[in-house]
Amino acid sequence: MDRSTRTADDVLRLLDGLFAEDADKWQGFYDDRSRPVPFFVDKPDECLVAHVEAGLVPAGGRVLDLGCGPGRNARYLAERGFAVDAVDLSAGALAWARERAEAAGLPVRFLHGDAFTTDLVEGPYDLVHDSGCFHHIAPHRRVTYLDFLARHLAPGGHFSLTCFAAGPDGMGSELPDAAFYRDASLHGGLAYTAESLRTLFSSYEERALRRMHDEPADSPHFGEPFLWTALFRRPAANPWPGGAPAPTLRA
Numbered sequence: 001m002d003r004s005t006r007t008a009d010d011v012l013r014l015l016d017g018l019f020a021e022d023a024d025k026w027q028g029f030y031d032d033r034s035r036p037v038p039f040f041v042d043k044p045d046e047c048l049v050a051h052v053e054a055g056l057v058p059a060g061g062r063v064l065d066l067g068c069g070p071g072r073n074a075r076y077l078a079e080r081g082f083a084v085d086a087v088d089l090s091a092g093a094l095a096w097a098r099e100r101a102e103a104a105g106l107p108v109r110f111l112h113g114d115a116f117t118t119d120l121v122e123g124p125y126d127l128v129h130d131s132g133c134f135h136h137i138a139p140h141r142r143v144t145y146l147d148f149l150a151r152h153l154a155p156g157g158h159f160s161l162t163c164f165a166a167g168p169d170g171m172g173s174e175l176p177d178a179a180f181y182r183d184a185s186l187h188g189g190l191a192y193t194a195e196s197l198r199t200l201f202s203s204y205e206e207r208a209l210r211r212m213h214d215e216p217a218d219s220p221h222f223g224e225p226f227l228w229t230a231l232f233r234r235p236a237a238n239p240w241p242g243g244a245p246a247p248t249l250r251a
Helices: 008-024 046-053 072-079 091-104 139-152 177-183 194-200
Strands: 062-066 083-088 109-112 125-131 153-164 205-211 227-233
Touching: 008 139, 008 177, 046 072, 046 125, 046 153, 046 227, 062 072, 072 083, 072 091, 072 125, 083 091, 091 109, 125 139, 139 153, 139 177, 194 205, 194 227
Parallel strands: 062 083, 062 125, 083 109, 125 153
Antiparallel strands: 153 227, 205 227
């Protein structure tokens, strides 16, 4: 008989167990690289390219590619001289990402594991880019996700997000949060409205929030209109957690 649950972290881990099957599916997801999965292409997100070309991230800045998959965005960022950390749960995804980066001679630091529940990454980062990770997180782990950003995004830094959009031309489940616990399934990923994203990230300054552009097959960029793309900025005056000064950014 297990009666060991006594802390908030214990509760979070207990709830994680409901969605173990959803988490496990990523381990074999990348085994067949020929599958017609949209984000298997070796193209960066069109929104990320727009952010970089707009000069929102200082040259040589530190960037985290959160849930990097086969590394298409990490490779793009490294090509442009950023110091890139890229993390993913899937060993198969990271093996593919490393192959791509090594073939191009790019210095990306790839990290395997759960960045939200371990000390796998070390901020501060000038940019955190999440392309499709957030909508696969269970509702109770949004608390962990927001805490992760608070600890690892530098004051004045940017958070870039793509996630499933709700609506008839969107993708993902629009069930209420409680239903995912009733069903013990994330139903392929959670859809979000613009209003829900604004509420969840209300402590950040909204810089952009729009549907991703529909990029044609011959485009050098990735874009699917069933996704939101958002850009938020952490206020520069926002103190580092605990009131301590923010660590010095690496040149």
